[in-house]
Amino acid sequence: MRASLIQIAVDPDEPVNSRRQRVASLVREQRERHGADLVVLPELWPTGAFAYESFVDEAEPLEGPTYEAMAEAAAAAGVWLHAGSIVERDPEGPLYNTSLVLSPAGELVRAYRKIHRFGFDQGEAVMMGAGEELVTVTAAGLTFGLGTCYDLRFPELFRGLVDAGAQAFVVPAGWPARRREHWTLLARARAVENQAYVLACGTAGTHAGVEQAGHSVVVDPWGEVLAEAGLAEEVLVVDLDPAKVTTTRDRFPALKDRRLR
Numbered sequence: 164m165r166a167s168l169i170q171i172a173v174d175p176d177e178p179v180n181s182r183r184q185r186v187a188s189l190v191r192e193q194r195e196r197h198g199a200d201l202v203v204l205p206e207l208w209p210t211g212a213f214a215y216e217s218f219v220d221e222a223e224p225l226e227g228p229t230y231e232a233m234a235e236a237a238a239a240a241g242v243w244l245h246a247g248s249i250v251e252r253d254p255e256g257p258l259y260n261t262s263l264v265l266s267p268a269g270e271l272v273r274a275y276r277k278i279h280r281f282g283f284d285q286g287e288a289v290m291m292g293a294g295e296e297l298v299t300v301t302a303a304g305l306t307f308g309l310g311t312c313y314d315l316r317f318p319e320l321f322r323g324l325v326d327a328g329a330q331a332f333v334v335p336a337g338w339p340a341r342r343r344e345h346w347t348l349l350a351r352a353r354a355v356e357n358q359a360y361v362l363a364c365g366t367a368g369t370h371a372g373v374e375q376a377g378h379s380v381v382v383d384p385w386g387e388v389l390a391e392a393g394l395a396e397e398v399l400v401v402d403l404d405p406a407k408v409t410t411t412r413d414r415f416p417a418l419k420d421r422r423l424r
């Protein structure tokens with residue numbers, strides 16, 4: 164199966180709706196241009212992950228304007244779409260940082276509320292609720308476990324996803340440039356320790372004064388980097404093979420030697 168990761172530039176001068184339309188047309192062309200079966204977008208790309216002051220105004224229901232634009236694009240292209248995350252307004256609760264996974268028919272098949280909120284005593288950590296559910300989804304022949312940005316620092320989440328059947332992880336992010344080395348290192352670590360693909364899709368540009376790391380990366384189950392972006396908006400195209408997960412786990416069966424559960 165083939166995946167396209169779209170490292171979107173979040174420019175505060177581009178209105179959110181224009182960005183939605185621009186991203187929708189990028190999603191639409193991934194099947195025809197690259198033969199993609201799955202398209203992956205970053206964390207909070209409509210607003211920017213650090214644009215806290217816009218979270219309340221731009222919050223939307225699960226099937227709000229971002230979903231609508233992405234559903235139309237996924238269906239037009241006939242691709243699975245991990246649409247990155249949105250600021251979700253739960254009518255009965257707080258805001259959440261929620262990732263959406265859409266089928267090639269444009270249906271919302273899974274939503275994942277980010278479990279580890281970033282910001283310590285500010286931003287997302289105080290403005291949003293914490294997700295509580297581990298989420299996996301089987302798409303185009305692979306079972307993906309979902310995480311978001313700061314989640315990458317919590318290996319127990321990814322091990323839990325492996326226990327739930329994950330062969331690959333999708334990690335949308337809005338990771339800051341000043342900790343770029345952590346991003347690449349942690350993406351590789353999660354791949355090696357879990358013998359799973361990692362599809363880590365970040366944003367480009369600078370918003371709310373925070374320069375983004377870019378450097379979206381795809382790592383295979385042996386820890387090899389299959390593709391890595393630069394700092395600008397860019398599309399990464401990679402082939403993923405479920406058999407590679409099986410052979411890696413069979414030939415070096417470290418996951419079978421676990422003693423603490």
Ligand SMILES: O=C(O)CCC(=O)C(=O)O
Nearest residue numbers: 212281312313337338342
């Ligand atoms: O962990 C980090 O260094 C960055 C995390 C982050 O920016 C986020 O989760 O939004």
